[in-house]
Amino acid sequence: MRHRFIRHMTSVILFMVTVLLLSTAAAGQRSVAGTTTSDGSAGHRGGNRIAFSRQLESGGSAGFTTDRRGNRERQIAIPEVGKDFGRTVWSHRGDRMLFSNIPTYAADGALIGFRPGISAPDGSRFHLLALPDRPVDMYCSAWTPDDRRVVCGDEVGLFTMRASDGGGVDRLTRNPFHGQDLAIGYSPRRHVLAFIRTNPGDPSNDNDDTAALLLARPDGTHLRTITPDGLLLPHELAGGDWSPDGRHVASTTATGRLVIISVHSKQVRTVPLRVQGDYFAAVPTYSPNGNRLTFSLFRGAPADIYTARLDGGGLVHVTHTPNVNELYPDWKPAGRHDKRST
Secondary structure (H helix, E strand, O other): OOHHHHHHHHHHHHHHHHHHHHOOOOOOOOOOOOOOOOOOOOOOOOOOEEEEEEEEEOEEEEEEEEEEOOOOEEEEEOOOOOOOOOOOOOOOOOOOOOEEEEEOOOOOOOOEEEEEEOOOOOOOOOEEEEOOOOOOEEEEEEOOOOOEEEEEOOOOEEEEEEEOOOOOOOOHHHHHHHOOOOEEEEOOOOOOOEEEEEEOOHHHHHOOOOOEEEEEEEOOOOEEEEEOOOOOOOHHHEEEEEEEOOEEEEEEOOOOOOEEEOOOOOOEEEEOOOOOOOOOOEEEEEEEOOOOOEEEEEEEOOEEEEEEEEEOOOOOOOOOOOOOOOOEEEOOOOOOOOHHOO
């Protein structure tokens, strides 16, 4: 899996260069036509912070939080640097952060593997799950509903383990294509697990990898394929989020368009972002009230974080860094309010 990740990191970088050449939009533009003055999330306690990962110019990534307007930005100050495509994910209670994959080394400098870390929203109480006896590759992108365990992918499929010490491993899925299973997470009613399954195709034919949205029971049984294989974006920029009512999943197509997928009817609706020129959007998550999405958007430059209504209007430019990518925005869940994160 690690070698496949490296290969696809290169593909993503090449794609970014292509977008730079094709786009006619101004990279430094701080706002676009149709920007609104309210994102509708006021009144939801804790819903005004967005976590995201910033790729560092020196390599790797760091986690940050900001408000929905891009103000009061703060780094989540942990003592480690994540991988380039590392994610920062709120717990359901909003009192902890999950860092998806941090390079972990032994005392002699040898690489142990890519491991998850967990901290408070301000970076305090950080602990890294070193797990020296596990395989090198591990990518943890979601919490279980009670926030006691994290959901991770390895070279086999998905599994959960205790967030406290990495113990109690429980295997959930096995990818029959020997590709990546990436956890989106559990539905708000806790009865369904959503994830993106990658099919590497036939390596001898140099086929492009494809991806689809799957649902399962919390224990990984009773799998259902919701989208056609090839519709969704695979690998590093794969992602999605449950709507607060548990009826839809937002994700991204292989061509960089945001979509909202009905988990019951399997209907797919494109979110028509009101953006001039070419663009590529990825990794959306819902606002706490379900009225908006936040996502990464490439517009002729490295990605910034944006928000928009579900109809694609009311675009708000949240972060403004012309030289580095900002990826994997995650809106803080409503219902809890952590003073250190606001």
